[in-house]
Amino acid sequence: MFQREAPAGSLTALELDRRLFCLSSLTAGVAMACGGGGGAAPAPAAPAAVGGPLSTTDTKVLLLATPEGTIRDYRNLGNFFLIRDATGIYAMTAVCTHLGCTVGLPNGSLILCPCHGSQYNLGGGNVVGPATLPLVHFSVAEASPGGVLVVNTALTVPTSTRLT
Numbered sequence: 001m002f003q004r005e006a007p008a009g010s011l012t013a014l015e016l017d018r019r020l021f022c023l024s025s026l027t028a029g030v031a032m033a034c035g036g037g038g039g040a041a042p043a044p045a046a047p048a049a050v051g052g053p054l055s056t057t058d059t060k061v062l063l064l065a066t067p068e069g070t071i072r073d074y075r076n077l078g079n080f081f082l083i084r085d086a087t088g089i090y091a092m093t094a095v096c097t098h099l100g101c102t103v104g105l106p107n108g109s110l111i112l113c114p115c116h117g118s119q120y121n122l123g124g125g126n127v128v129g130p131a132t133l134p135l136v137h138f139s140v141a142e143a144s145p146g147g148v149l150v151v152n153t154a155l156t157v158p159t160s161t162r163l164t
């Protein structure tokens with residue numbers, strides 16, 4: 001019986017099946033590595049925190065001249081807020097202590113996390129879970145006398161610390 005030979009450089013059916021199997025396995029592996037596979041969607045990631053001293057555009061004199069409760073939003077700079085309260089200025093993280101989502105801009109006296117509903121007061125105290133820890137405060141100081149405020153997101157301070 002005559003058996004036709006495949007032209008040089010062409011693939012037999014068996015070789016093709018093997019290559020397709022390897023390709024589909026690779027595709028499945030990549031999908032799993034990229035988070036495919038039907039699992040629950042991950043929580044929205046917080047913007048990457050930038051550690052270390054970060055220069056704001058505020059000065060102590062100008063911020064102390066604002067009304068109590070003034071909030072400066074620096075989530076795009078280093079994921080923190082600068083807040084002026086009755087006793088001075090403090091810098092506080094915007095990273096939720098539950099799973100690290102970025103909290104929303106303070107609304108009245110509450111700060112809400114959009115991911116799972118945790119709530120904090122303006123001082124960062126945890127009011128509603130699932131988070132159980134307060135928002136951390138960072139060191140804040142003038143770059144030079146009368147200069148802009150510099151927040152060091154690598155240096156935490158007690159929540160009672162104020163720049164006056």
Ligand code: FES
Nearest residue numbers: 096098099113116
């Ligand atoms: S990450 Fe904020 S409540 Fe879960």
